Amino acid sequence: MSPSTLFALSRRTLLTSLVAVALGALAPAFAAEFSSDRISVTAEGAGSDVLLIHGLASSPRVWREMVAAVPGYRYHMVQISGFAGNARGGNTDGAVAAPVAEEIARYIAARGLVKPAVIGHSMGGTIGMMLAGRHPDSLSRLMVVDMVPFLGALFAPPGASATSVKPMADAMLTQMRASDPAARSMRNTATINSMVDNVAMRPGALDDSVKSDPDVTARAYHELIVTDLAPELGRITVPTTVLYVVPKVPGMTDEKIGDAYKASFAPLKNVTLKRIPSSAHFIMWDQPQQFQAEVKAFLGQAK
Numbered sequence: 001m002s003p004s005t006l007f008a009l010s011r012r013t014l015l016t017s018l019v020a021v022a023l024g025a026l027a028p029a030f031a032a033e034f035s036s037d038r039i040s041v042t043a044e045g046a047g048s049d050v051l052l053i054h055g056l057a058s059s060p061r062v063w064r065e066m067v068a069a070v071p072g073y074r075y076h077m078v079q080i081s082g083f084a085g086n087a088r089g090g091n092t093d094g095a096v097a098a099p100v101a102e103e104i105a106r107y108i109a110a111r112g113l114v115k116p117a118v119i120g121h122s123m124g125g126t127i128g129m130m131l132a133g134r135h136p137d138s139l140s141r142l143m144v145v146d147m148v149p150f151l152g153a154l155f156a157p158p159g160a161s162a163t164s165v166k167p168m169a170d171a172m173l174t175q176m177r178a179s180d181p182a183a184r185s186m187r188n189t190a191t192i193n194s195m196v197d198n199v200a201m202r203p204g205a206l207d208d209s210v211k212s213d214p215d216v217t218a219r220a221y222h223e224l225i226v227t228d229l230a231p232e233l234g235r236i237t238v239p240t241t242v243l244y245v246v247p248k249v250p251g252m253t254d255e256k257i258g259d260a261y262k263a264s265f266a267p268l269k270n271v272t273l274k275r276i277p278s279s280a281h282f283i284m285w286d287q288p289q290q291f292q293a294e295v296k297a298f299l300g301q302a303k
Contacts, residue, residue, distance in 0.1 A: 034110040037089035038103045040079045047073040049113045050299065051104065051139075055122025056220055057188075057212035059084035061204055062121060066284055069292045073299060076116070078104060078124075082216030084208040096220035097123060097227065101130035108138045115140040117299055122147050122281065123224055125242075132240070133232035142240045143298050146281050148264045149229040154247075162228040169225040176218035184214060194248060195281035205282065233267035240271045241298050243291070245279045 034041070042060065050073045052063045060077035061084075067075050080100055081089035090099070104127065108116065118139045120128030125147030132142045148154065152165035179187065188209045196202045209217075242265060246257050258275060265271050274294065279286040 034107050036103045036107070038081050038091055038100050039107070040081070040086070041076050041107055042079070043074060043076045045071065045074050047071075048299070049074045049076060049116035051076045051078065051108070051113075051116050051118045053078045053104070053118070053120040053124030053127050054080065054083075055120075055124050056224070057083050057209045057217045058122070058205070059208045061208065062282065062284055065288055066292055066295055069288075070295050070299065076107075076111075076113075078107075082213040082220075083211075085211035088213050088216055091216050091220075094219070095223050096216060097127050097223050098130060101127045101134065104131055105135040105138050108135075117141050117143070119143040119145065119295065119298075120147070121145040121284070123220060126151070126224055126227065126229065129229050129232070129236065132238055133229065133235040136235060136237045139238055141238045141298065142236070143295070144240065144242045145283055146244050147242075148261065149233060150227070150264065152225040152228065153264070155225065162226045166226050169222050172225070173218055173222040176221070177215065179214070185210070197278075197280045197286045198282070201282065201285040205285075230264070230267060233265065236268055236270075238270070240265075240268060241294070242271060242273045243276050243283055243294060244273065245276055245281065245283060248280065 052060065052075055054060055054062050060079055063077055079086055081087060082091040116139055118128045118131060125144035128142050128144055129149060132139060152162060153160050155168060156165050188206060192202055192206045192209060196205050242261065244261050246252055246254055254275060261273050265273065276283050276287055276290060284291045
C-alpha cells in the first residue's frame with residue numbers, strides 16, 4: 001500500500017471517528033426533547049430508569065416517600081394533565097388513559113430510555129398495562145398497584161363485558177358531570193377517606209382530588225369502567241408484579257379477592273400476584289415499608 005493511499009485511509013478513519021463523536025455528543029440533546037399537552041414528566045435521581053404513573057385525580061406526590069426510600073434510580077414521574085391543578089391541555093376532550101399511554105411511549109422513545117421499569121398505581125396501572133401490551137418492547141418490567149384489567153367487572157355480575165357495563169358507566173358520567181361543587185366536595189372526601197387508611201396522608205390526596213378538573217376526572221373514570229384489557233394481556237411479555245388489597249365491601253374476603261385477581265390476570269403468564277394486608281387503595285401510604293420493600297425487590301430484578 002502506497003503512503004498516499006495509507007494517508008487517505010487514515011484521514012477517512014479520522015473523519016469518520018470525528019463524525020461519530022459529534023453525533024454521539026448531540027444525541028442526548030436530541031433525545032431530551034419532549035413536549036406534550038397530555039403529560040408532563042419530572043426526572044430525578046441517577047441510575048436505571050423507572051417510570052412512575054399516578055392514578056385518577058392524583059399526582060406524583062404519591063411516590064415521594066418511596067423515591068426517597070429507594071435511591072439509586074433515575075425516576076421519571078408522570079403528571080397527567082387535568083389532575084391536581086394542572087391544566088387540561090390535550091385531555092380536554094375524549095379519552096384520557098389510552099392517549100396518555102401513547103404519550104408515555106413517545107416520551108420513552110424521545111428521551112432515548114432503554115426499557116425502563118414501569119410502576120403504575122390505580123389508573124396508572126391501567127396505563128401501564130396499555131403501554132406493556134401495545135408497546136411491549138418499550139419497557140423491561142411492570143408493576144401494577146391495586147388495579148384489575150377490567151374495572152367494569154367490579155360493578156357488574158359475572159360475565160360482564162365492556163358493552164354490557166356501558167349504560168351504567170354512561171349514567172355515572174352524567175351524574176358526575178351534573179354534580180354541584182358541594183356534592184363533589186362531599187364525594188371527594190368520602191372517596192379519599194375510604195381509599196387512604198393513613199389519616200396523616202389524606203389531606204394531600206384530597207388536595208389533589210379537589211384540584212383535579214371534574215370533567216377530566218369523570219371522563220377518565222368512565223373510560224376505566226368500559227375498558228377491558230383482558231384480551232390484550234397475552235401481548236404483555238415482560239415480567240409483571242401486581243400488588244392488591246382487599247376492598248372494603250361487605251362479604252369480601254382474602255380468598256375471594258385473591259380468586260378474582262387470579263381470574264382477571266389469567267391470560268398474563270409471567271405475573272406475580274401479591275396481596276398487601278391491612279391496607280386500603282393507596283398502599284404506598286398505608287403500608288409504606290412493605291410497599292418500599294416490594295418496589296426494591298421488583299427493581300432489583302431489573303438490575
